[in-house]
Amino acid sequence: MFVMLPDGDLADRDGGSMSVSQFVAHRSAGKARVFALIRGSVDSLEVVTSLGADDAHVADDLVRELNFFLVERDELSLKVFLDRLPEAVQMAVRAFLRDRCQAKLGTMSIYGAVEPLKLLYIYSREDFREFLGAAYLIGLGVEASNEIDEDGGTGWAVQLLTAEPFVRASEGRRAWAPPGDVSLSSTWMSRNHTGGSVVDHAVHIAETATARGYWVHLHTFEQGDDERTDSSSSSEIVVDVFDAPIPPSGDDLDE
Template sequence: MSVSQFVAHRGEGKARVFALIRGSSDSLEVVTSLGADDAHVAEDLIRELNFFLVERDERSLNDFLGGLPNAVQIAVRNFLQKRCRATLGAMSVYGAVEPLKLLYVDSREEFRELLGAAYLIGLGFEASNEIDEDGDASWEVQLSTAEPFVRASEGERSWALPEGVSLSSTWTSRDYSGGNVIDQAVRVAESATSRGYRVCLHTFEKGDGESIDSSSTSVIVVDIFDAPIPPSRGDLDA
């Protein structure tokens, strides 16, 4: 679950600030309350919190919080520390990245067409190979609402590497200029899969700077691990 945005509700001269939590079911969580003397700044606080969620600009937020009662400052900072730690891949240039659809594909052509269509319309995707009990490889593809934004200082991926496996090699579209990057990414992924290696693909917007408003370039990454293809989830749950 993650915080996608902050909202405020005003009534009877007071205001309450909530965080919208995205998960298997959406929910609201109270962040803090503003008394009658401070309720008028609720919308300004919301703007600052949503700006922080995207830009992680602590200086701007601290400057604003400095003018609010201590209880409000403490409540906001405690909430941000516990619930809003920076998560790689959580934000796009359009706001929070939300899961869109989880698909399972066993046809190479369908896999290529799915990733190509997602890339063409700007959806994000994370894809990983898996193998069933008969030894047949397929792909799990998580589509998301947008490509995550990765700041210039944050490296070349929008998700943390899985634990317990070693990264063998990485192919990125930055190093390729020979034609359709999706076709080439799928060829790299399928080649490693045919040799029995665990593979993950994903895409993101790589910023030229630290601000989410900086210019960016769409990047496709294929990570190949020195590990066998994991069993399909269906087999694990059986």
């Protein structure tokens, strides 16, 4: 059985922080302002910099470079572009990127920012397997943690994402950082699996650990080379088992 909850929010699960989704420009009276679209519990716009009449014509190019930077994190390319702009604009943009756009694990896909779609509770192994398999097949991201409901039953809190987070091959083999206050008992990665369905095996490991009373977190991501092209990437599943009891409902995805 699936129980649909209100839209989830990756920012909310990270303690109320918000993330930059994209940059946009607005023009008036021959001038231009560049804004960042901030995704959170309530979406908002935040000013990045202003361009005077002499520089307003580069607003579109600046927005294009900033949006490219969000995905690629190509600091050299951005520096080359910013060096052509007035010093005040350079300082404003660099200060904003430093304070608001630090690269964060699991927040970007090859298409741009990863956004939450729906948070669901799934109570049966068959439904969990079916849901994970469907999302994995079409490239939607999944984060799932087991939990104990108020009646003492176990199930899965599953956050569906707009895409699988992208992780460069040089950046490790996960898109979710385990919490530092619990011990990691074991980790299974699909890239090391040979033979049979990786989805079936992931669910088997997750459910076996759940039956033994351990907290489990599962997530999917896309991994490729440093060019972020889907032609050279693969979809991966990671199952983390912690040396900790299954948390009560509502606690796990807030970790």
